[in-house]
Amino acid sequence: MATLLRMPEVAAGATEAVLSEWLVAENTPFTTGEPIALIETDKASVEVAAEMDGVLLRALLPSGTSVEVGSPMALLGADGEQDVDVDQLLADLGVPGASAPPPVAPPQEVPEPARPKPTEPERVFSSPLARRLLKEAGLTPEQVRGTGPNGRIVRRDVETAIAQAKQAAPPEPAEAPRPQAAVPPPQAGYQDVPHSRIRRAIAARLTESKQVIPHFYVTRRARVDALLALRRQLNEISPAKISVNDLVLRAVAVAHQSVPEANVIWTENALRQFESVDIGVAIAAERGLITPVLRGVEKTSPSAIAAQVRDFVRRAGDGTLRQSDLEGGSISVTNLGMFGVEEFSAIINPPQSAILAVGAAVPEPVVADGEVEVATQLSLVLSVDHRAIDGALAARWMAALTQALEEPLRLVA
Known part of the structure; x- marks a missing residue:
């Protein structure tokens, strides 16, 4: 039986959280206890685990979306329930914006033969911290072997890959120093660093605690x-x-x-x-x-x-x-x-x-x-x-x- 996966209340009194990453692709089965999604809170990245065996029929929101607690994030089905009318199930469950049935083509039109879709590379999952370290090091997820849950790339995998890349890299030829572009100094002797979402949330929580x-x-x-x-x-x-x-x-x-x-x-x-x-x-x-x-x-x-x-x-x-x-x-x-x-x-x-x-x-x-x-x-x-x-x-x-x-x-x- 199809059910909706809703955004959990990941912290007491929380009203929303960020859907950081889907850990299971659409139409992919999962088992009880397997992580389905990664949620970001003001404290940590938290995995949302499956409560029973099933399949992810449709992800309703993309990664990076800020979601209110209780709002639907995905449609889950029983294992083996891939061949179902997902749009009709969403409509029956009262999900806003569920798609209507597609229009019927005129009888005189002959559809073109389906063209084979290009094979998409298998997605490599990684933690938010690992993605940031990869970006800073100029590496791609395909260059790293993940040792985390379900092969996910974690910090230690990136650090290992960076160390191996440094050992394998040939020495760079000496170059004449190039003139550096002039960078204006910070005004009045300081520089503003914008608050991150997590830092704002921590500040609000601690302020509320003291008040x-x-x-x-x-x-x-x-x-x-x-x-x-x-x-x-x-x-x-x-x-x-x-x-x-x-x-x-x-x-x-x-x-x-x-x-x-x-x-x-x-x-x-x-x-x-x-x-x-x-x-x-x-x-x-x-x-x-x-x-x-x-x-x-x-x-x-x-x-x-x-x-x-x-x-x-x-x-x-x-x-x-x-x-x-x-x-x-x-x-x-x-x-x-x-x-x-x-x-x-x-x-x-x-x-x-x-x-x-x-x-x-x-x-x-x-x-x-x-x-x-x-x-x-x-x-x-x-x-x-x-x-x-x-x-x-x-x-x-x-x-x-x-x-x-x-x-x-x-x-x-």
Whole structure:
């Protein structure tokens, strides 16, 4: 039975998104879970996967179109349903602008014999980032072998092709320097760089968050010498290298279990309290900051968290994150410690109710048992939605987090 594929709500409160690319050609069968289209949001490129086996009967919109949420994008049919009257099906489904039946030719006209159509080259699919890198390098998709899903070209394929092209290129003969065309300097000592669509969307989202959500902040320092020692021991046996941030994510889950009242988000009618601990992790990708969500972190080992985060980083770069990867959770973790930033505060990612900003672990003098000694201290700043969590509850949660970091065996118990 034919159905319409509509633009999904790829982010909470979103009204539209860009149809970046069709990943399946018309009259081509697909299987359950196979990506059909690539959608661009303010956070990432998100694949729209098939909910059942079928065939793409007709794409209703070209790539690059901005589409309202809920609007039809394509007509899908059951597998083997290619030989159907697509125009009539669209009319039956109430799609505006469905084509009318073609006019009947006069009986005296004899149609010319059909001429064979030239064979079109097979389309090579690539991620948006890969297409940009190809253009900058002066390469075509046909020159690159794709290793992504269904042979799609991703960033690492382009980087490999560029490196091979440089090795194979003969040395250029020396030429006399040519005079450069005069380029007028930017007026008044600056140059305007136009905003991208994604940068505008991120700016609007963060502005709304600060205007609508009443933020307050709780700051603590955790002594992490024992945590760093545990990390060294775990990395001797772990299949995936565990970072300090991976252990912080696990500690957030322990704190949520200790203070379950903080595992909530604000809705218009009620506080929604979650049973599972799902945590967003901020990733700085080529397209901007995105926050995919780790599921069930309270049941996940540090090595499994490390593997999942690295998979998110890879798929963020390839543009293959899915809509479900970006949804849910009550808290996010963002870490600038690797850049030497010791302390900062972050803006809450709605509809979540908190975000934890993690700074660099640095040696500092501390007083222990009346004696001054040097200890490694980690700065933690929790931004909180005061509608969902009050000050005392946030303080209790931060105490539980600090205890989990300073007694790290809790993270592997």
